[in-house]
Amino acid sequence: MTTLARTARYAKRTAHLRASTIREMLKVTQQPDIISFGGGLPAPELFPLKAVAECTAEVLDHYGATALQYSVTEGVPALRTWVAQRLTHRLQRTFAFHDTIIVNGSQQGLDLVGKVLLDPGDYVVVANPTYLGAIQAFDAYQARYLTVESDEEGMLPEALERVLAGADAPPKLVYLVPNFQNPSGSTLRGDRREAIVRICERYDVVLFEDDPYGELRFEGSDQLGLSSYESEGTVIYSGTASKTLAPGVRVAWLVSKDHELLEKIILAKQGADLQPGTLTQHIFLQYASRNGGVEYEAHIARIRQTYHRRRDVMIGELAAHMPPQMHFNRPEGGMFLWAHLDGVDTEELLKISAEQKVVFVPGVSFYAERDVHDGMRLNFSNASEEKIAIGIERLAGAVKTYLQR
Amino acid sequence: MTTLARTARYAKRTAHLRASTIREMLKVTQQPDIISFGGGLPAPELFPLKAVAECTAEVLDHYGATALQYSVTEGVPALRTWVAQRLTHRLQRTFAFHDTIIVNGSQQGLDLVGKVLLDPGDYVVVANPTYLGAIQAFDAYQARYLTVESDEEGMLPEALERVLAGADAPPKLVYLVPNFQNPSGSTLRGDRREAIVRICERYDVVLFEDDPYGELRFEGSDQLGLSSYESEGTVIYSGTASKTLAPGVRVAWLVSKDHELLEKIILAKQGADLQPGTLTQHIFLQYASRNGGVEYEAHIARIRQTYHRRRDVMIGELAAHMPPQMHFNRPEGGMFLWAHLDGVDTEELLKISAEQKVVFVPGVSFYAERDVHDGMRLNFSNASEEKIAIGIERLAGAVKTYLQR
Numbered sequence: 185m186t187t188l189a190r191t192a193r194y195a196k197r198t199a200h201l202r203a204s205t206i207r208e209m210l211k212v213t214q215q216p217d218i219i220s221f222g223g224g225l226p227a228p229e230l231f232p233l234k235a236v237a238e239c240t241a242e243v244l245d246h247y248g249a250t251a252l253q254y255s256v257t258e259g260v261p262a263l264r265t266w267v268a269q270r271l272t273h274r275l276q277r278t279f280a281f282h283d284t285i286i287v288n289g290s291q292q293g294l295d296l297v298g299k300v301l302l303d304p305g306d307y308v309v310v311a312n313p314t315y316l317g318a319i320q321a322f323d324a325y326q327a328r329y330l331t332v333e334s335d336e337e338g339m340l341p342e343a344l345e346r347v348l349a350g351a352d353a354p355p356k357l358v359y360l361v362p363n364f365q366n367p368s369g370s371t372l373r374g375d376r377r378e379a380i381v382r383i384c385e386r387y388d389v390v391l392f393e394d395d396p397y398g399e400l401r402f403e404g405s406d407q408l409g410l411s412s413y414e415s416e417g418t419v420i421y422s423g424t425a426s427k428t429l430a431p432g433v434r435v436a437w438l439v440s441k442d443h444e445l446l447e448k449i450i451l452a453k454q455g456a457d458l459q460p461g462t463l464t465q466h467i468f469l470q471y472a473s474r475n476g477g478v479e480y481e482a483h484i485a486r487i488r489q490t491y492h493r494r495r496d497v498m499i500g501e502l503a504a505h506m507p508p509q510m511h512f513n514r515p516e517g518g519m520f521l522w523a524h525l526d527g528v529d530t531e532e533l534l535k536i537s538a539e540q541k542v543v544f545v546p547g548v549s550f551y552a553e554r555d556v557h558d559g560m561r562l563n564f565s566n567a568s569e570e571k572i573a574i575g576i577e578r579l580a581g582a583v584k585t586y587l588q589r
Numbered sequence: 590m591t592t593l594a595r596t597a598r599y600a601k602r603t604a605h606l607r608a609s610t611i612r613e614m615l616k617v618t619q620q621p622d623i624i625s626f627g628g629g630l631p632a633p634e635l636f637p638l639k640a641v642a643e644c645t646a647e648v649l650d651h652y653g654a655t656a657l658q659y660s661v662t663e664g665v666p667a668l669r670t671w672v673a674q675r676l677t678h679r680l681q682r683t684f685a686f687h688d689t690i691i692v693n694g695s696q697q698g699l700d701l702v703g704k705v706l707l708d709p710g711d712y713v714v715v716a717n718p719t720y721l722g723a724i725q726a727f728d729a730y731q732a733r734y735l736t737v738e739s740d741e742e743g744m745l746p747e748a749l750e751r752v753l754a755g756a757d758a759p760p761k762l763v764y765l766v767p768n769f770q771n772p773s774g775s776t777l778r779g780d781r782r783e784a785i786v787r788i789c790e791r792y793d794v795v796l797f798e799d800d801p802y803g804e805l806r807f808e809g810s811d812q813l814g815l816s817s818y819e820s821e822g823t824v825i826y827s828g829t830a831s832k833t834l835a836p837g838v839r840v841a842w843l844v845s846k847d848h849e850l851l852e853k854i855i856l857a858k859q860g861a862d863l864q865p866g867t868l869t870q871h872i873f874l875q876y877a878s879r880n881g882g883v884e885y886e887a888h889i890a891r892i893r894q895t896y897h898r899r900r901d902v903m904i905g906e907l908a909a910h911m912p913p914q915m916h917f918n919r920p921e922g923g924m925f926l927w928a929h930l931d932g933v934d935t936e937e938l939l940k941i942s943a944e945q946k947v948v949f950v951p952g953v954s955f956y957a958e959r960d961v962h963d964g965m966r967l968n969f970s971n972a973s974e975e976k977i978a979i980g981i982e983r984l985a986g987a988v989k990t991y992l993q994r
Binding site for chain 1: 653869
C-alpha cells in the first residue's frame with residue numbers, strides 16, 4: 185500500500201494528461217472583481233433565458249416523455265436533419281441526415297476522433313499555435329505532434345505539405361480551426377482552403393475542420409469551408425451550439441461523408457456515454473427552429489454585433505494604452521484577439537496582471553512544443569465594453585510594471 | 590485509396606469496439622406494436638414532465654446566465670454537496686463535497702475509470718453475467734476479463750479471491766453491481782459485501798461499485814454499500830439520476846475517498862468533454878431539492894410501487910404460461926428479471942419472438958466469454974401491467990413454437 189504501488193495503478197496514458205490552464209483559470213477568475221480576458225466564455229447577458237425556459241416547456245408538452253427518455257447514440261433524428269440543412273446552406277454543399285452525428289460539445293468530438301484514429305505515438309498535425317483543447321483530447325491517446333507554420337492568414341499549405349512529406353510515419357490527422365482560430369483569431373485564406381484539402385487527400389490523412397466560431401463573422405465575407413470541397417479523402421467538420429445558443433447545453437455535431445468513420449465514432453460514443461442529452465438536444469432544436477428560424481438568426485446577429493463592438497473597444501484601448509512592444513491582430517469574427525509583446529514572458533506578466541485584477545491566457549499553452557513565450561490570447565466576447573476598457577488599462581499598467589522591473 | 594489503406598487508418602482499439610445488442614434493439618423496438626422487455630428504460634409515464642418544465646423556469650430565473658454558461662469539470666458545487674449528503678444518509682458513512690464528481694450518465698463514469706486505469710491487456714474482474722455497458726466501456730481500453738462465479742446472492746467472495754490469487758498479472762479493477770444487478774436482478778448478500786471490500790483491499794485492486802438501481806428497492810431491506818466500509822484500498826461508487834428522475838438529463842456521479850484517483854478522472858474528463866451539462870445539473874438539483882426533498886422522495890416511492898406491481902404481474906404471468914423448462918428469479922428491486930430456459934438458445938428464440946412482436950435481451954451478451962446461451966433478461970419497468978401480461982403470453986407462445994420445432 186505504498187505510494188509507489190498507487191502510482192503503478194494508473195494507465196500509461198495518464199502521464200500525458202495535462203490540466204488546461206484555461207479550465208484552471210475559470211475557477212480562479214470567478215471572483216467578481218477580476219476582469220477576465222482568459223476564458224472563451226460567450227457574453228452571458230445575451231443568453232436567451234426566457235426563450236430557453238419557454239422552449240423547455242414546449243418540448244416537454246409536445247414530445248412528452250420522449251424528451252426525457254433514453255434515445256439513440258447518433259442523436260435525435262430531427263436535430264441531425266437540422267444540422268444537415270444548415271451546413272448545406274453554410275458550406276454550399278449538400279449534406280444529409282446520415283452525414284451527421286450529435287455529440288456533447290465539440291470537445292467530445294475531438295476525443296472520439298482521437299479514440300478511433302490514434303494509437304500511442306501516432307502523429308497529429310496542428311497549426312502553431314493551436315487550440316489547447318485539441319491537444320488535451322489527443323494527449324489521452326498518447327499522440328505526438330507535428331506543427332505547421334501559420335501566418336496571419338492561417339496554415340501555410342506548402343508548409344503542411346513539407347511536414348507530411350517529411351514525417352517518419354504517416355500522420356493520422358490534420359487538425360485546424362479555419363475561422364477566427366482559437367487562440368490567434370486568424371482566418372484561413374480562401375485559396376489555402378482547397379489547397380489544404382487536396383494535400384490531405386493526396387497524403388490520405390484525415391482532415392479535421394473545427395469550426396466553433398464560423399457563424400460569428402462580423403467583418404469581411406464568409407469563405408467556403410474545407411468540407412465544402414468534394415474529396416476522395418476524409419474530412420470531418422465539427423460545429424457547436426455553444427457559441428450560438430449556450431455552452432451549458434452541451435450540444436455539438438460532427439459531420440462527414442465518410443460513413444465508415446462515423447460508424448466507428450458512434451460505437452466509441454456508445455461505450456463512452458451512450459448518447460447525447462435527450463432534453464438539451466430537443467431544447468436547442470426547438471430554439472433554433474422557432475418562427476422558422478427567424479428568432480435564432482436574429483439572436484446570432486445580436487451576438488455578432490455585440491462581439492464586433494467589444495473587439496473594437498479592445499483594439500481601441502490597446503492602441504491607446506499599450507507600449508510599442510505590443511503587436512496585436514484584428515480578427516474578423518469569433519471571440520479572441522492575439523497579441524505579442526516583444527521580449528516579454530507572458531506567464532510572468534500574468535502574475536503581475538492577476539495582482540492588478542486582470543487575467544488573460546499566456547500564449548505558450550497553445551504551442552505544442554511550448555517554445556514561444558511572448559504571445560497572449562485576449563478574449564473579447566465575455567466582458568462588457570466598460571469592463572474591457574478598464575481591463576485593458578489595468579493590463580497596460582501591468583505591462584509597464586513588467587518592463588520597468 | 591484502397592479499402593486496405595482505409596482500414597489501417599483506425600486505432601487498434603477499434604477492433605475491440607462492439608455494438609450493444611441493447612442499443613441496436615432500441616432502434617428496432619420503437620415500433621409501437623412491439624412489446625419490449627429488451628431495453629432498460631424507466632417507465633415513461635412516471636417522468637415528472639410538468640415539474641421538469643417548472644424546475645427549468647425556476648433555475649433560469651434564479652441562476653440566470655450561470656445555468657447556461659460553461660462551468661467546472663467536476664460538476665456544479667451545490668449538486669456535489671447534494672450527492673455527498675444523500676450518500677452519507679444511504680451508505681451510513683460520511684461523504685463530503687470533495688469525494689464527489691458529476692459525470693454525463695454512469696456510462697461515462699465507467700469510461701473515465703477505464704481511461705485512467707487500464708492499459709491494453711489489463712485485467713478487469715467481473716461477475717458472470719455482468720453489465721454489458723461496462724464491458725463496452727472497458728473494451729475501448731483493450732481490457733481482458735476474468736469472471737467470478739456468482740449465485741442468486743451475487744458474487745462469491747471465495748471465488749473472487751481465487752481469481753485474484755490465480756491471475757497471471759495483478760487485475761486493475763473489480764467491477765460489480767451490488768443491488769438488483771443488470772442483467773440478473775440479484776442482490777449481493779450483506780455479509781459478502783464487507784468480505785469483498787477486504788479482499789480487494791488485500792490485493793490492492795480498485796473496486797467499482799455500480800449502483801444505478803439501489804434506490805429502487807421495493808421488497809426486503811436496504812443493505813450497506815461496498816462504499817460504506819472504511820478501507821485502505823480504493824472503492825469507487827457510481828450513482829445516477831437516470832432511474833430516479835430520467836435518463837435524458839444525463840446526470841450521474843462518481844464518489845470515492847481516493848482523491849488522487851478523482852483528480853485523474855477530472856483531468857481525463859476535461860479532455861473528453863470539458864464538463865457535464867450545466868443546465869441539466871441545475872434542473873436535476875432543483876427537482877431533487879423541491880419542498881426540502883419531499884417531492885423527490887414521493888416520486889421515487891411512486892417508481893418503486895409501480896415497478897413492484899409490474900414485477901408481480903410479470904412473475905404471475907410467467908408462472909401461468911411458461912413451460913417447466915423456464916426458471917426465473919424474484920428480484921427485490923430494480924428493473925430486471927433473469928430467466929433460464931433449459932436447452933433453449935435464446936438468440937434463436939428471439940428471432941421467433943420478434944415475429945410475434947415481443948422482444949427481450951438474450952443472456953449471452955452479458956457473459957464476457959459469451960458461453961452461456963440459455964439465459965434471458967426481462968425488463969419489467971418499461972411496459973404497463975397490461976402490456977406485460979400480453980407480452981409474456983406472446984413470449985410463452987414463442988417458447989412453445991421453439992420447443993416444438
